[in-house]
Amino acid sequence: MLTVENLTAGYTPGINILNGVNLFVGRAEIVSLLGPNGCGKSTLLKCIAGYLLPRQGLINLEGDDVGHTPVYLKVRQCALGFVPQTDNVFGAMSVQENLLIGGHFLRPKACQARMEQLCDLYPILARKMHAAAAALSGGERQILALARALMSGPRTLLLDEPSAGLSPKMLEIVFDAIQQIRKHEEVAILMVEQNAVEALDISDRAYVLSLGQIALSGNARALLQDERMQELYLGARAG
Ligand SMILES: Nc1ncnc2c1ncn2[C@@H]1O[C@H](COP(=O)(O)OP(=O)(O)O)[C@@H](O)[C@H]1O
Ligand SMILES: [Mg+2]
Structure with missing residues (x-):
């Protein structure tokens, strides 16, 4: 569960990329974060993950204020x-080695059990367990x-453009994999997508980021029909 309130952040002193962002992702929800290139979507995820400290505002994970929790503690503590x-x-590492890194602070038995659970969820991983990650398809x-x-x-899971560079068929496979997470794990998912x-x-809901603020938000089905959504997108892209 994630709550972001009035979040302001940026890289260069005096210039804010995010300018008072408000957003919520509930348990077992898939929420998309949309918006044109360069509008600050990755910056928002980096801020939530702790790579970039907020200048103002609140980031709350599962009820805890974690805005100033450094990135190396976020996985374990939050x-x-x-x-x-x-x-x-x-x-250069195998599929198995990559998974072991993901579970590096679990006890060995729990790590093994979790790996088996995820291989059941995603059988492709079991089939390619000893292949180098670089040899996998996108x-x-x-x-x-x-x-x-x-x-x-x-x-809480943050995904930054999981379908980038994938063919339509592959996109479908990856989006299926994301839906499996919701079904089996009750995770709150915030997904940036082009x-x-x-x-x-x-998605259940979505937010559209524009000029460092949420310009539009709501139910995913309603947004699909919303003319303002197309204007925001096409307007920004044409410029
Ligand atoms: N490490 C950085 N240092 C300085 N500026 C950055 C950095 N990363 C991104 N930016 C700038 O912040 C703005 C938002 O970038 P980003 O969050 O990556 O956008 P998006 O993911 O929506 O395409 C852009 O103008 C980009 O040039
Ligand atoms: Mg990005």
């Missing part, structure tokens, strides 16, 4: 999982990145 936009697996690699983040049993229509299709 039950957060994060799949970044790029470099989200260790290419879709398989995203599933490995998901599973790596799930090893520690997160209550493929807005497909993302809304598997």
